[in-house]
Amino acid sequence: MAEYEVVHSKSPVFYPVYERKADLQHQTHYCPGCGHGVVHKLIAETIADLDLQDRTIFVSPVGCSVFAYYYFDVGNVQAAHGRASAVATALKRACPESIVIAYQGDGDLAAIGTAEIVHAANRGEPITVFFINNAIYGMTGGQMAPTTLVGQTTTTTPWGRRPENEGFPLRVCELLATLEAPVYIERVALSDNKNIMKARKAIRKALELQRDGAGFSLVEILSPCPTIWKMTPTEARDWVAEHMIRNFPLGVFRDRKVKMPESSRPPRRTVAEVLGLADAPAEAETPATRSADAREWKIKIAGFGGQGVLLLGQILAEMGMREGKEVSWLPSYGPEMRSGSAHCHVCLSSKRIGSPLIEHPNVLVAMNEISLRKFAPSVVPGGMILYNRRTVPADVEIPNVRVFAIPASELADQLGAAKVGNIVMLGALLELTGALSSATAETVLQGTVKNSDLLALDLQALHAGRDYVRQLPLEAR
Amino acid sequence: MAIEPRGRVQIDPNECKGCGLCIDACPPRCLVFEAELSPYGVHPARYVGSGCTGCGICFYVCPEPGAITVYRVSPPPKVISATEAGRAATL
Missing domain, CATH: 3.40.920.10 (Pyruvate-ferredoxin oxidoreductase, PFOR, domain III)
Known part of the structure; x- marks a missing residue:
């Protein structure tokens, strides 16, 4: 009888039991066939492989993945809608040794959070953003997102998205790749086995870059939403391949070392020094005026x-x-x-x-x-x-x-x-x-x-x- | 005697939501929907018991963190430690 060894199993970066509704603590809240679970697994696997679990801070957004903190056994912060990359900026600056991940959907990142992501990328914040694009607002029931395809029907575009009224789908990777500071931007898709493995590679690369202190990295993941798209999980996966990839071409949009130019740094001085109080006799500090x-x-x-x-x-x-x-x-x-x-x-x-x-x-x-x-x-x-x-x-x-x-x-x-x-x-x-x-x-x-x-x-x-x-x-x- | 399959896959019927992505993606087509409904009202995926190569594709297409565990035949150990040898002898 042959001996078998485990080659793929639940990552130790996930909690063994999820602290959610009592009867459902052994499974995620995601719908059958949802792309979030796949991306969660790829991220968890990478965190474990790179031995980053103890210093990862995961910033979850508003959207279906708002509850990511139920699952990831790492540091967790749940940000206000669209602000994950701004919160991640603060976390990374306060704790530069941490690996800070902002996880955002297209309604979160590309609509209400457009300003935050553009400026975080433009500042070259050394964080990693995983951008899950399913071309729709999933959690709120299927309204048009900035990434909704032309002609795609949603609850707010019941006759299909019309560019003359709603504009064109926003291509976030292309947009951010015009900026100076980002070091790595790639778009991948969960359309088939091969592309899932490419997504795995991209996620790994982004986190390795952050580990090495390289700079801002973003991976956009085209992801199926079977429930809202009203498709079976396999149909939804095929729809990613046939429709989403055509509108959002896959590939690496930025992969380069960015060297920030040398500039004069402000002197490191205390507030008292800046206010000119340091030279003055420290009368306020004498015991006579110190409040008892x-x-x-x-x-x-x-x-x-x-x-x-x-x-x-x-x-x-x-x-x-x-x-x-x-x-x-x-x-x-x-x-x-x-x-x-x-x-x-x-x-x-x-x-x-x-x-x-x-x-x-x-x-x-x-x-x-x-x-x-x-x-x-x-x-x-x-x-x-x-x-x-x-x-x-x-x-x-x-x-x-x-x-x-x-x-x-x-x-x-x-x-x-x-x-x-x-x-x-x-x-x-x-x-x-x-x-x-x-x-x-x-x-x-x-x-x-x-x-x-x-x-x-x-x-x-x-x-x-x-x-x-x-x-x-x-x-x- | 039948040839031992190279791999083995174990599916937790309580965690599986019956999306069928693994069944569709499995190259040797050795996964099927269970005929019976699970306690959660879905037909979970089931390994037919033979044909698995241990490739792991089902694991990566599955959205649930712990629904699928994939096993592969261990390569023959080069050195057997004393305890393992002892344990093997008693089996």
Whole structure:
């Protein structure tokens, strides 16, 4: 009896069991005869053969292959629609030792993601893109894709694609091959055994190039979609051969070494050096100004655009930085530059900040009534609200939150410019919280405000806010 | 005595979705649809039991990662280790 050995079996790059619907964990979610499974197998085999499993990051797209992370036992990121090559860019730059694969369909890459793929290729990002082209939107039920053939019927071109209305099929390989930077671009097809083996070779070559740090590589794979094309799996495979290859010729469109020209690199300097703070005496770093305050401040500042809401947040963040705190500043504003609503989030902490987004602030600065009404209920018990008026509306009552009426805009107006109301608020906030020192505020203002008249006004405003709080009756503080 | 086939193919009827690509692609035409429906409501592919050359084409046309396993006759080992020799002797 002859001894048999396994020559082809499930790749170890696939999970043994897929973490999906309970009864179907042993098979993929793809339709019978789908091209995705074949490409998945070719990629998995190559990753295993090249011993890259431990350092591969697979970026799945939106489309039928959105769930690729169910199958590949590698690092996985699922990108927003069309953005796989942009996400892959970030991953590769952050982790240059990783093998980063962007896997995208034609609806993803050639429609909503056209800009991302063109620019990733043009920058020569050393990633590998596998572009699965089946000439249709499969997952959403068969709408026309940019790659749909002329005359091909889809749900959105029920009488066939007409170039005079819908344009011509987009040839991505040819388009990208006009760029300088890509090193390898090839189009292959899953039309028959021979072409599948060519696809295998192309996939291997692309990943070898990335392993060797060569540059941007893309393999387009013409792939059958039997379900949406309304064909049997074998008919669909033949349709790839007869119709798709005729419109999308197979072959190597780019295979060359690309040497990036030498150019002067920006000097590697720290932020402090760039800002010219490194030479200055490190007054902000002296223990005298280093904050002893260990509390965690989550400050939300809200008002109309133009009230200096975002700037106030920036000043607070820079003050925190100068006092050696961890800081974050997250702006949020509507499309209007003025009189729209704007708010920002500032975190000041002695520990690392997990998220710059604040859902429940412990300090709310409400520069107008709308903001007060909108955000007051989100303030945590024990927190405080600074409201830009002499009195708080009678119907606003937040249990366990101290509400201070600070007429900042009014005080600023008396000083000569209502626009420094945000700085009045800063003075009040520092006095009420003790989170940061007002000396640091003066230092930051001196660095930020170049106009000496305006600086003098800002310093007056800062003191006005502080003094207003000091004259409040003690029990109100 | 019949000649031992060079290869052998094993198809997991639970993973096979009955697309038939392997049946169509098999050069020695030694795969067929199972007459019975699988628990998933398809006619999975089945190896007829002879004729396989172990070429692996069915594996590469199959979209399911683990539905097909292909075996090939091992080349005669040049050196047999002591444990293997011992195991062979007991068989």
